[in-house]
Amino acid sequence: MKKLFCSFFAITLLINICVAQKAKHTFALGDSTFLLDGKPLQLISGEMHCTRIPRAYWRARMKMAKAMGLNTIGTYVFWNAEEPEEGKFDFTGNNDIAEFVRIAKEEGLWVVLRPSPYACAEWEFGGYPWWLLKDKTLKVRSKDPKFLKYYHDYIMQLGKQLSPLLVTNGGNILMVQIENEYGSYSDDKDYLDINRKIFREGGFSGLLFTCDGPSQMPRGYLPGYLPAVNGEDNPKAVKTLINKYHNGKGPYYIAEWYPGWFDSWGSAHNHSNADEDARKLDTVLAAGISINLYMFHGGTTRGFMNGANMSRTEPYSPQTSSYDYDAPVDEAGNATAKFYKFRSVIEKHLPAGVKLPPVPKKIKTIAINNIVLNSQSALFSNLGKPVIAEHPLCFEDLNQGYGFVLYRTTLKSAVNGLLKIKQLRDYATIYLNGKRVSILDRRLRQDSVQITSTEPNTVLDILVENNGRINYGPYLTDNRQGITEKVTLNNDELTGWKMYKFPFGTTTGFKYAANKDTHELQPALYKGSFTLTKTGDTFLDLHGFGKGFVFLNGHNLGKYWFIGPQQTLYIPASWLKKGVNQMVVFDQLKGGHKTIKALDHPVLNEGVKQ
Secondary structure, three states: OHHHHHHHHHHHHHHHHHHHHHOOOOEEEOOOOEEEOOEEEOOEEEEOOHHHOOHHHHHHHHHHHHHHOOOEEEEEOOHHHHOOEOOEOOOOHHHOHHHHHHHHHHOOOEEEEEOOOOOOOOEHHHHOOHHHHHOOOOOOOOOOHHHHHHHHHHHHHHHHHHHHHEHHHOOOEEEEEEEEOHHHOOOOHHHHHHHHHHHHHOOOOOEEEEEEOOOOHHHHOOOOOEEEEEOOOOHHHHHHHHHHHOOOOOOOEEEEEOOOOOOEOOOOOOOOOHHHHHHHHHHHHHOOOEEEEOOOEOOEOOOOOEOEEOOOOOOOEEEOOEOOOOOOEOOOOOEOHHHHHHHHHHHHOOOOOOOOOOOOOOOOEOOEEEEEOOEEEEHHHOOOOOEEEOOOOOOHHHOOOOOEEEEEEEEOOOEEEEEEEEEEEOEEEEEEOOEEEEEEEHHHOOOEEEEEEOOOOEEEEEEEEOOOOEOOOOOOOOOOOEEEEEEEEOOEEOOOEEEEEEOOOOOOOOOOEEOOOOOOOOOEEEEEEEEEOOOOEEEEEOOOOOEEEEEEOOEEEEEEEOOOOEOEEEEOHHHOOOEEEEEEEEEOOOOOOOEEEEEOOOOEOOOOOO
């Protein structure tokens, strides 16, 4: 009888748990606050992106969010990560946004979903897939039928993943953003309404909203839907602005509040005043306004997914792989002084009797000394079969999204003159007969160099890197990469080009030889292995290297560049393994690398140079 009772109790408990997990809620807009099941809910949210956090650490980062006092996670979804090739969707691994949302629910967190096909977020092309640019006539973020078809197909696939997780379906997604700072780009209300219709068709049946900066909101809001505000933290100004565009009422939501900022190559690491940030947070919460900290935890922009800024007055400015953002939780997932200040503020605003969980311990780190790079592979020895054309082709016309293209032609006669690349995107190293003679950097508005060769039939090589497509502003649509127009010498166009593609989706297939003593300024891959008896987070030290990227055990860790501010690449413990680990470092600027090491701490703000 006792066994029967225990079995009955266990079954009853399991049924109750299942019912609780599937319980449907209502989430609505009140006049001043959000209403969850008819009761006021103040969102205290923090932004995190699943693609910027190693999957093994998703749950740990969410436990940090709970420990600081957050009740919600805000998150973008990046179209170019989920559909890297036209019609080929990838919702696995670090792209598994549905699992990210489900883990948030298990950790007791609501989610504000931001799947607008345009994200910005210092992410390559603002989240748009590069392959949209293969059609020169297609216009993103518009009513162009070709664009809308791709957009529609993507949202239909995304809806299959995420609509079951809406709060009204028993999930934890409270509301969905349909466009992002559209007022910074245009003011077409018909286009905004098409967004709404596509999301509805995709199964996103709950609350929809837009978000814009204060000056952008008149152009970017959609009448009848909540206009959240970005970058404003004065409670009176927030309420006045939202009232103006939402029929004189709330609720009031700051969709992006910036207690930090991102880094760009060649600039100092950004810091904000934690005490001042904490004071502002206190003021906002005391006013009953909901808020999303952008970022709570930034993480890392892996691979070639960093974006770039550019405006009519400011030059092209690519962002670093580190997305530390001076956030409350740093790039490696540890609490900062800002975290504890914010936690103290949030504790003041918790309901009576509610206690925050303890802050998780700092993550273990290790150092790895003297990793030997015992073989190398010169890029110019791995050219493969070229694409041949009279005029240079851009990346998109070569059916390539990221990485590098080597453009080669032969100068029949001796030369002495001005070599000019019209519309270079974005970074080029110039070689004559294999010897590097110049570097051209779009950041510095460089597109030409004086060259001299006394030899006939000189081989001219131009290695061009996609340094990150623009992710924000008026030049968003001007994002084709490589040599996008032409190359001239003394104003005469050079023709007869061979183009060698190096997308670097992997570093396999290259021919390696024993590493030799050489300091030739030619691009090369350097390969080595190391053995570990224990794993831990670590930070690869790139001091002494030039510009390139690193692969570890098949993972692209991201980019490095001697100009800083980032000097190390964060390696999560989950990407290391006990036993033998394989590393490949590509450097396009410096040579002769024999060893590399990893530190037990990050290094920023050293050697910042233009």
